[in-house]
Amino acid sequence: MHSRAVFSNQIVPLLGRAIQIANPSKIVVVTDDNTSKHCLPLLKEIPFDLHYELKSGEANKTVGAYLELVEYLMQHKLDRNTLLIALGGGMVTDLVGYAASTYKRGIRYINVPTSLLGMVDASIGGKTGVDHQSIKNIIGSIYPPFAILSNAAFLKTLPVIELQSGWAEVVKHLLLANQTIPTQIPDMDNDSIAHWSSIKHKIVLSDPYEKNKRLALNAGHTVGHALESIMIHNNHHLPHGHAVAAGLLIESNITKDEYNDAWAYDQLVDAVPAVFSKIQIKAADIPTILQFMSHDKKNQHNDIKCALIKAKGEAWVTTVNLDVMENALLKYINS
Ligand SMILES: NC(=O)c1ccc[n+]([C@@H]2O[C@H](COP(=O)([O-])OP(=O)(O)OC[C@H]3O[C@@H](n4cnc5c(N)ncnc54)[C@H](O)[C@@H]3O)[C@@H](O)[C@H]2O)c1
Structure with missing residues (x-):
């Protein structure tokens, strides 16, 4: 299907x-x-x-x-x-x-x-x-x-800013497939795009209704969607992928600090800033960002659920404490 x-x-x-x-x-x-x-x-x-x-x-x-x-x-x-x-x-x-x-x-x-x-x-x-x-x-x-x-x-x-936006999802797919992330956007053709899209296709086929494996595709998106929402709320245009790239980096920092696994962070710490400008959020925005996160469809009750990526691209969904999330957002703001 x-x-x-x-x-x-x-x-x-x-x-x-x-x-x-x-x-x-x-x-x-x-x-x-x-x-x-x-x-x-x-x-x-x-x-x-x-x-x-x-x-x-x-x-x-x-x-x-x-x-x-x-x-x-x-x-x-x-x-x-x-x-x-x-x-x-x-x-x-x-x-x-x-x-x-x-x-x-x-x-x-x-x-x-x-x-x-x-x-x-x-x-x-x-x-x-x-x-x-x-x-x-x-x-x-x-x-x-x-x-x-x-x-x-x-x-x-396609405007460059939109090409960069798509690149964020390629980065996520490469991470999940345990493949190296180039630090610049490479030239692309039908074959390379077909390869990147096939990574998602395989994951979707293995779990069409998002019961388990497909949840990995939400990596970067709990934070990313909340950043996108606050930008819509503040009437600023932020292409989806730019929010996801920041989301991947912020979430990988949580995996590093809370789970002692720096694999994803090490891959992203240079690759994300090399392509994406920093998103202009302030510490005062954090309560609203956390509120947007509580609406995320992955959440049950009031927990913040994130699909985090650990070594070799393995992902798992876990609950992230509000203080931990706030701290990770602050680290991004102050980086
Ligand atoms: N359904 C899913 O699984 C899924 C996954 C990821 C993202 N999304 C959604 O996708 C949307 C983001 O997609 P997007 O980044 O393509 O946004 P978009 O459709 O808004 O396109 C971005 C901009 O590029 C323009 N554009 C598109 N193709 C062009 C071309 N060839 N030449 C010139 N201009 C062109 C569009 O008019 C628009 O201005 C979000 O709404 C997001 O929620 C859905």
């Missing part, structure tokens, strides 16, 4: 073939304002029936935007055999996937990720969703796409 992502410079015939197999009544391509301009022209030979454009950016991954898309599908009287094609980064694939999972109790969708983060992470594994009241992905579902197809050529127009 969880298909592998295919990366190829022959994306048009591959997408054409997937559409032929799906045999839909109508095809709706959904983009955001950037991917309409930069990515849709690369698919001009695909016979879409309708094109719907979302406003770009995480601030638009909302219940309102989701409802507007559903209302558009209703207005066009689209039936259960409609195929949605999500052409964009993780914001587009998450929102379109959620609309597909709920419209008429579920229609098919194909992910065509166009950002590095979308290619190696967001488009894979079937997690869909929207944010609400500054809480990331609080409304969502697990609903795998019919296919995932992409081409490294889309990345030519």
Whole structure:
């Protein structure tokens, strides 16, 4: 049920073939304002029936935007055999996937990720969703796409800050696969991206409903999501991966100090600052950051649950004490 992502410079015939197999009544391509301009022209030979454009950016991954898309599908009287094609980064694939999972109790969708983060992470594994009241992905579902197809050529127009954002998820995957982390973002092609995405795909296949092994993919995300949430709350744009990179570093410091295992920290201490600027948070932000963490979906009761990474990329989920978390955030702020 969880298909592998295919990366190829022959994306048009591959997408054409997937559409032929799906045999839909109508095809709706959904983009955001950037991917309409930069990515849709690369698919001009695909016979879409309708094109719907979302406003770009995480601030638009909302219940309102989701409802507007559903209302558009209703207005066009689209039936259960409609195929949605999500052409964009993780914001587009998450929102379109959620609309597909709920419209008429579920229609098919194909992910065509166009950002590095979308290619190696967001488009894979079937997690869909929207944010609400500054809480990331609080409304969502697990609903795998019919296919995932992409081409490294889309990345030519991706802003550097967004390429860096995707790199954070590559770093996480390399850690979990016990592979070396380059200190600079390397040149990338379809083969390297396919390799990074396959690390996530294998983990998802081993645990599709996130009961155990898949929880490892949340490494860096307890802290990362809370940092992202505080930035949304303070009206600052912080690409997801930049928050995750800081989250990986802060969480690895906890593994080092509390569990006497510096393996992940040693790998990240130079590799993260080499690519990512420090996130501008202040000690006064910590109570709000901790409050955001208490909303994390991994938590039960009021504990803060983190997926920490120990030697050789082995991960485990543990409860982190509030004081320990506060201390780790302070260390990052003062570093
Ligand atoms: N479902 C999952 O498993 C999962 C995993 C990780 C992240 N996510 C979600 O993914 C989102 C982040 O994804 P993202 O970083 O791709 O964000 P995004 O979709 O907002 O894309 C980032 C920016 O890049 C632009 N863009 C995308 N492709 C482009 C291209 N080829 N050329 C020019 N501009 C382009 C977008 O318009 C946007 O402005 C978050 O909402 C996060 O929660 C989901």
